Every structure is written in structure tokens, then in C-alpha cells.
Amino acid sequence: MKPEFSTANHLIAEMAQLAPLPVLAVDAENGSILATNILARDTLGLSAETPALRDLFDNPSLARQFLLIARNNGFVRQFEARLRLAAGQRVWVLLAARLTETTNRSLLIVTITDIHERRLIEEALRESETRHRRVLEAANEGYALFDAESGELLDVNPALCELLCYPRDELLKLKPEDVITDASLETLQEARKLWNTSPYRRFELGLRRATGEHITCEISLSAVTDSDGRITSLFALVNDITARKLNEERVLYLAFYDTLTALPNRFLFAEHIDHALKQRQRIGGRLALMFIDLDDFKRVNDNFGHDGGDVLLSTVAKRLVGCVRASDTVSRQGGDEFIVLLANIHDASDAEQVAEKILTALSEPILLPGGEVNINASIGIALCPDHAMDAPTLRRLADIAMYQAKFGGKRRYVCYSEPDDEQDAQT
Numbered sequence: 001m002k003p004e005f006s007t008a009n010h011l012i013a014e015m016a017q018l019a020p021l022p023v024l025a026v027d028a029e030n031g032s033i034l035a036t037n038i039l040a041r042d043t044l045g046l047s048a049e050t051p052a053l054r055d056l057f058d059n060p061s062l063a064r065q066f067l068l069i070a071r072n073n074g075f076v077r078q079f080e081a082r083l084r085l086a087a088g089q090r091v092w093v094l095l096a097a098r099l100t101e102t103t104n105r106s107l108l109i110v111t112i113t114d115i116h117e118r119r120l121i122e123e124a125l126r127e128s129e130t131r132h133r134r135v136l137e138a139a140n141e142g143y144a145l146f147d148a149e150s151g152e153l154l155d156v157n158p159a160l161c162e163l164l165c166y167p168r169d170e171l172l173k174l175k176p177e178d179v180i181t182d183a184s185l186e187t188l189q190e191a192r193k194l195w196n197t198s199p200y201r202r203f204e205l206g207l208r209r210a211t212g213e214h215i216t217c218e219i220s221l222s223a224v225t226d227s228d229g230r231i232t233s234l235f236a237l238v239n240d241i242t243a244r245k246l247n248e249e250r251v252l253y254l255a256f257y258d259t260l261t262a263l264p265n266r267f268l269f270a271e272h273i274d275h276a277l278k279q280r281q282r283i284g285g286r287l288a289l290m291f292i293d294l295d296d297f298k299r300v301n302d303n304f305g306h307d308g309g310d311v312l313l314s315t316v317a318k319r320l321v322g323c324v325r326a327s328d329t330v331s332r333q334g335g336d337e338f339i340v341l342l343a344n345i346h347d348a349s350d351a352e353q354v355a356e357k358i359l360t361a362l363s364e365p366i367l368l369p370g371g372e373v374n375i376n377a378s379i380g381i382a383l384c385p386d387h388a389m390d391a392p393t394l395r396r397l398a399d400i401a402m403y404q405a406k407f408g409g410k411r412r413y414v415c416y417s418e419p420d421d422e423q424d425a426q427t
Ligand SMILES: Nc1nc2c(ncn2[C@@H]2O[C@H](COP(=O)(O)OP(=O)(O)OP(=O)(O)O)[C@@H](O)[C@H]2O)c(=O)[nH]1
Pocket: 260, 293, 294, 295, 296, 297, 298, 299, 301, 305, 306, 307, 308, 309, 310, 313, 334, 335, 336, 406
């Protein structure tokens, strides 16, 4: 051996002592540990009783594998294994090795990097991911993960597949637009504009099932950010609220509409007249309130039964609607009483013309299950601003006029006039 070579060898051996990693010299054939640096001795707790690499490995068969790879390739770049320290502690490490030949044997120079903390964090992350996945797999709530930039679906859970009636692979091929109803596309665009700045939000969307059926869902959107805080993807929790919405609509309908005739009831009518009065105050003009009470309706019930009476009331409702403009309101106040609000008229004669029209429309025979019947009505008219400015007074005065029509012989209208005035009754 040249003197320079042995000096260099000596220097390298010294450097290995100073290296910030544990370094071992191992017999490549049998794995016995021939030399170590100080750090290896200290951190691995090596002693004379740890003569071979396999004694360090938690799983000795992995030690054999490691030696085999090193011998065959001449090096090992990264080999993850768990080592058993003298203190009994088990740590995850990354081994690297290089084969070197000396005169009488093949040596492996092995370095060891401690990756225990990183491994534990990775394992904890993996476990937490598995836990979350299991929760999402078992959840009744639909879940979708999608790319923040392209909107492409990245992941869905079985509940969402079931909700939208798609197999998972097919659903993952669709864009959000493919399952969102046309009416809800605007809501999606609005949400999209905001999700880079304030992604957490809750909103309702109409979704289309594979069967074509439309459902209403509540979406809770949250952002997934990368290490720079950039929003990379979004996840949506999807709840089917179709039944709840239908119920709410039904409750709302029952609160404001008459179920027999589908006309606005007295509560909705009160809102309509308030609105019309406010509008009149702003833009001027005149409006008329017509109180309509059917004549001798009780007889219809008596002769054709309550069901027959109901059919008649529905028919009357349709005929009344047919006599006015879309901007007017026809409402059923209860029993055989209806109120018509003419939102914008020039003078009393406009209201009188509509009253005539109603009397003519109602006088057409009505076919009931038990036979044909003729019905008439008495109508009282009050005008704003001529007779009153507020809804209760207008209603009261139209009611008075309607009773005048009844007492005047029925099947007529009366336009309200002050008590002293001559009554304007028409037959
Ligand atoms: N079929 C049916 N009848 C109803 C309903 N609500 C009230 N009624 C009946 O409507 C009738 C109303 O009669 P009234 O307005 O008091 O009297 P009328 O026979 O019309 O006589 P005049 O008003 O004096 O012309 C009563 O017999 C009520 O029982 C309903 O929803 N359906």
C-alpha cells in the first residue's frame, strides 16, 4: 500500500468520526459490524454485544435484504427500516450504503439517518386520513372534493353517489355543471367568484339526478389550502333538503292561499292591498275594492251537498279571475265571500264595468256533479281615494255597499256613497 493511500484512508476514517451521521463499516458478506464512528456508538448504543447488522434490525430478514441489495448493486441509496437500540427503543431510520473492496474482504460503509419523527408524523397523517375516509365512507351526508381552479371533481363518497344515482367512476367524470340544474347555475357562478376570498359558505343548489329528477340540496363549502395558504381544492358537504323545502313551501302555501280555490286568502290579500295603497300614494291614480257575496249559496249546499258547493266555489273563483287583469287580485275571504282589488282604475265607471262583467260571468249556468245550477252575487264597491284611504275602511265601506246590494234585491252591484247621498244601485 502506498504511504499516501494509507494517509488518505486514515483521514477518511477520521472524517467519519466527525460526520454528523452515524457511520458503520460492515462486512458485506456476513453483516458483522467492524467499525463505527462515535455518533453511531452513542446514538445506536452499540457495544461488543452488537456484533452484526441484523442485531440492530427490528426485522432481521430486512437486514439480509439490505446486504443483498448492497452486494448486488454496489450501493443502496435509501432503505427504510426500524432499528432496535440498546435501550430497547425502536426508531425508524433511512440507511444508505456503498460497497468498497479491501485486500481481504468486501466492506459496506453504511450511513444512518434518523427519520423517526417524520415517520411518526406520516403515520399519524395516514391514520387520520384513513379515519376521515372511513367517516366519509360511512356518512349519510354527501361529500365532494373538487379542484378550486377547474372545478373538476376529485373525490366523492358513496352517499353522494347514492343521492345523485351515479356509480362513483361516472360521477367523477362529470363537471359540477353536469349535475347542477340550469336554474342554480347562477348561484354556482356567484359562489365561484367568492370562494378564493371567503370560501366557507352555505347555500342551496338544485341538483339533477342521473334519473333526471331534480332535488334541492344544502351545500356547505370549505377550502383546502396548501402550505402557502393557497386554496387548491374545495370540499362540499351535500344535504338533500328537498322534503324540507317542499314542506316549507306547503306550509307557506297553506298560510297564504285558500286550499279550495287556490286564491290568495285574507292574509295574502292584506299584503296585496297594503302594497297597492302604498304604490297609489307614490304614483297617484285610483283603486277599487269589490266585496262579493254569492246570493243564496246555502241553497246550493242544501241541494247539491257540501261537495257540490265546493265545486261551485272553485268555478266562481276561476270566473272571477277571468274577469280581471293579471295586476288585480282576487281573494277568497271565507265561505262564499270574495274580494277583488282593482289596482289601477281611472274612475268609478271602470269598477262598475268590471262588476257588470262579473255578474254576467257568474250568471252562466255551472255544472255540478248533481246537475246544473245558476248562481248570482251581490257586489259592494269602495274606491280609494274617493271613499277611504286605508284598507280596513275600504273593506268596511265595500261591505256596507254589498249589504245595500243584498237589500236592494241581490244580483246587483252598489258603489258606496255617503249615507245622505242617493244610492247608486243597478239591477
Ligand atoms: N260548500 C261550502 N260551503 C261553505 C263553505 N264555507 C261556508 N259555506 C257555506 O256557505 C253558506 C254561506 O251562506 P250565507 O252567505 O250566510 O248565505 P247565503 O245562502 O249565501 O244567502 P245570502 O248571502 O243572504 O244571499 C253557508 O251555508 C256555509 O255553510 C265552504 O268552504 N264550502
